[in-house]
Amino acid sequence: MATALHTARPVGVNLLQMSYAIDYNELIDAATTQSITIGVLPAGAQVVMAYLDLVDPFTDAGSISAVGLEIGTTGDPNAFVVSQELLSGASAGRLRGDGVNPSASAAALKAKFTATGANFGDGATTDLDAGTVAVHVYYMILA
Secondary structure, three states, rough: OOOOOOOEEEEOEEEEEEEEEEHHHHHHOOOOOEEEOOOOOOOEEEEEEEEEEEEEEEEOOOOOOOOEEEEEEEOOOOOOOEEEEOOOOOOOEOOOEEEEOOOOOOEEEEEEEEEEEOOEEOOOOOOOOOEEEEEEEEEEEOO
């Protein structure tokens, strides 16, 4: 009679976190899109999960009517989190919109913001009035 052997053992999984808080006054580009580098993944890294914490919803008394944020790489801006609304009636809290989670070994992680209605700023100052979002990316180093 065959028996099943079940074992539990550590396999050396190394889960790491990269976090970056972005305040509204960092969004100053004279354009409707702006990307901020969160960090660079080391060689052999595989993204496991990414999410946003909207600490303080973004506000604008001017012409910006919406602010979207996606997390990815330069080549695939929404690889890890598809666009999430940060302004237009958004509530503080955790936001997650699953991207395709590709391997992004040694890739620069980017937070890409998109404004609707007006540019973020004039290149020196922002048109936004308030807002803070924290980006969290969890990854493993694969041998």
